[in-house]
Amino acid sequence: MANQIQTTYENQPMWAGGRSPFNVSYGKLMMWIFLLSDAFTFSSLLVQYGAQRFSNVQTAVTSKWPDPASIFNHFPMMHGLHLPLLFVSVMTFILILSSVTMVLAVEAGHRNSKKEVQRYMIYTILGGAAFLGCQAWEWYTFIHEGARLDGNTFGITKEGYSHLKSVGFGDHFEWEAGDRSNGPVPFAALFFIVTGFHGFHVFSGVVINVVVYIMTVRGVFERRGHYEMIEKAGLYWHFVDLVWVFVFTFFYLI
Amino acid sequence: MEFYTKPGDYDPINYIPHGESHGTKELWRTFWILLGITIFDFIIYFVMPASGYRNLIFIFFGIVKAYFIVGAFMHLKYEKINLALIILVPTVFIVGLIMGLLYEGSALSHIK
Numbered sequence: 001m002a003n004q005i006q007t008t009y010e011n012q013p014m015w016a017g018g019r020s021p022f023n024v025s026y027g028k029l030m031m032w033i034f035l036l037s038d039a040f041t042f043s044s045l046l047v048q049y050g051a052q053r054f055s056n057v058q059t060a061v062t063s064k065w066p067d068p069a070s071i072f073n074h075f076p077m078m079h080g081l082h083l084p085l086l087f088v089s090v091m092t093f094i095l096i097l098s099s100v101t102m103v104l105a106v107e108a109g110h111r112n113s114k115k116e117v118q119r120y121m122i123y124t125i126l127g128g129a130a131f132l133g134c135q136a137w138e139w140y141t142f143i144h145e146g147a148r149l150d151g152n153t154f155g156i157t158k159e160g161y162s163h164l165k166s167v168g169f170g171d172h173f174e175w176e177a178g179d180r181s182n183g184p185v186p187f188a189a190l191f192f193i194v195t196g197f198h199g200f201h202v203f204s205g206v207v208i209n210v211v212v213y214i215m216t217v218r219g220v221f222e223r224r225g226h227y228e229m230i231e232k233a234g235l236y237w238h239f240v241d242l243v244w245v246f247v248f249t250f251f252y253l254i
Numbered sequence: 255m256e257f258y259t260k261p262g263d264y265d266p267i268n269y270i271p272h273g274e275s276h277g278t279k280e281l282w283r284t285f286w287i288l289l290g291i292t293i294f295d296f297i298i299y300f301v302m303p304a305s306g307y308r309n310l311i312f313i314f315f316g317i318v319k320a321y322f323i324v325g326a327f328m329h330l331k332y333e334k335i336n337l338a339l340i341i342l343v344p345t346v347f348i349v350g351l352i353m354g355l356l357y358e359g360s361a362l363s364h365i366k
Contacts (some may be wrong), residue, residue, distance in 0.1 A: 014336070018264050022337040025270045032341055043348040047355045054359030067304075089296050093289065100285045103327045110275035228270050231329075238327045242320055249316040253295060254309045 031232045035239045038201075042243050045194045046250055052186040064164075066154040066183050068252055074141050088252050091134045092244065095202075098127025099241040102209075106234045109227025114216060117227060121213040124237065128206040135199045142191070152188035155181030191251060198247055201240045208233050276332070284326040291315050 014021045022029060056065045069084035076087070105120035146153035156164070161181075212233045221227045295315055302308045325331040330338050 020264075020266065020269050020271070021334075023271050023334050024337060026267050029337070032337070036341055036344060039345065040348065043351065047348075047351050050352065051355040051359035051362075054356050055362035085296060085299055089292060092292055096285065096288050096292070099323070099327055100281060103281050104278060106273075106329075107275050107278055107281065110273045226270055226273070228273065231273065235328055238323055241327070242323045245316055245319045245323065249295075249312050253299060253312040 025228060027232055028228070028235070031235050035235060038239065039243075042194075042197070042246070045190070045197065046246060049186070049190045049194060049250060052184070052190065056184050064156050064160075064183075066152075066187055071142070071145070071154055072138070072252060076137060085252060087134070087138065088248060091131055091138075092248050094127055094131050094134065095241050095244050098124045098131070099238055101127060102234045102237045106227075106231050109221070109230040112222075112225075112227065114219070114222055117216050117221075117230060118213065121209060121216060121230075125206055125209050125213060128202055128209065128237075132199065132202055132206065135195065135202075139192075139195075142188075147188040147191070149189050149192050150185060152183040152185055154187065155183040194247060194251070198240070198243055201243065205233075205237050205240050208236060280326055284322050287322055288319055291319055 024032075053065050072088060073082050073084040074087065075081065075083045101120045101123035105117050105124060108116035108120060212229055215221060215229065216227075221229060295312060298308065298311060302311075330341065
């Protein structure tokens with residue numbers, strides 16, 4: 001009898017009931033749907049950045065988009081050196097590494113190895129905290145140099161303007177600012193909004209990881225018989241890494 | 255795929271499929287690929303002068319990195335194809351948004 005019903009289910013269409021159509025748990029499916037909506041949120045912010053940048057490349061001389069290499073060129077303990085991209089590459093490395101330790105925790109969870117899950121979760125939490133520290137330093141430096149949510153001191157210099165004028169670019173404009181004009185406001189504003197929103201995701205990811213770590217230590221998942229919660233926390237953590245890939249590409253590389 | 259013999263056996267809220275370990279080999283391989291691409295980005299940034307082609311290279315490698323993170327780390331490669339499709343197909347709206355707003359942005363730059 002049992003076999004008969006089983007055969008019936010197998011021959012039925014996927015959505016006919018009696019089984020999970022996607023073969024995932026409810027919680028994991030909902031985490032995926034949440035991440036999809038979060039991807040839309042982040043992409044709308046990044047696309048806004050792209051649109052603002054595109055609107056500032058051609059004729060607007062005073063509000064010429066600043067070159068990220070001339071701004072994000074600092075490294076802790078190395079004052080006065082021009083080191084573009086280096087610090088943010090270190091941050092990327094930290095986040096990728098913490099992503100690996102997270103996925104190793106998930107893999108250990110599949111083997112029901114509580115000890116290994118604990119160890120890898122600790123590494124992941126440390127990686128997230130290190131990334132947040134790096135971002136705090138990055139913000140501190142940027143704000144220290146005059147960037148605000150409603151202002152931006154990284155315009156073009158007078159020499160830069162003279163050069164533009166010599167090649168026949170922006171002839172209609174008379175230079176009125178001092179040594180350096182104010183840059184386009186959206187540059188600093190969107191930097192704070194996008195990296196801040198991402199940093200907040202990292203922060204909440206660290207909090208989730210700490211909660212999951214405590215639950216692991218207290219043996220909640222051991223009693224439950226599976227470590228699926230690690231997978232759900234892991235999905236969120238990898239998504240944070242995924243967003244950083246694009247923040248890194250659009251804010252620093254391009 | 256797990257099947258249930260009685261309709262009452264399947265509980266959609268508490269159903270947890272048994273996750274299987276695929277070993278750590280692929281995960282470390284993915285890590286080295288991601289690290290390699292990031293270092294390659296770093297080199298390209300200093301070797302090539304800024305241009306639209308360079309930006310295209312960066313965006314291409316960004317998408318390659320996204321493929322490895324979503325596929326291997328988030329395990330989407332091993333999920334059922336239906337799940338992968340409901341996650342991936344809606345992202346075409348993002349492509350539409352990018353094209354639309356970049357067009358608007360460049361139109362704005364002519365007004366400014």
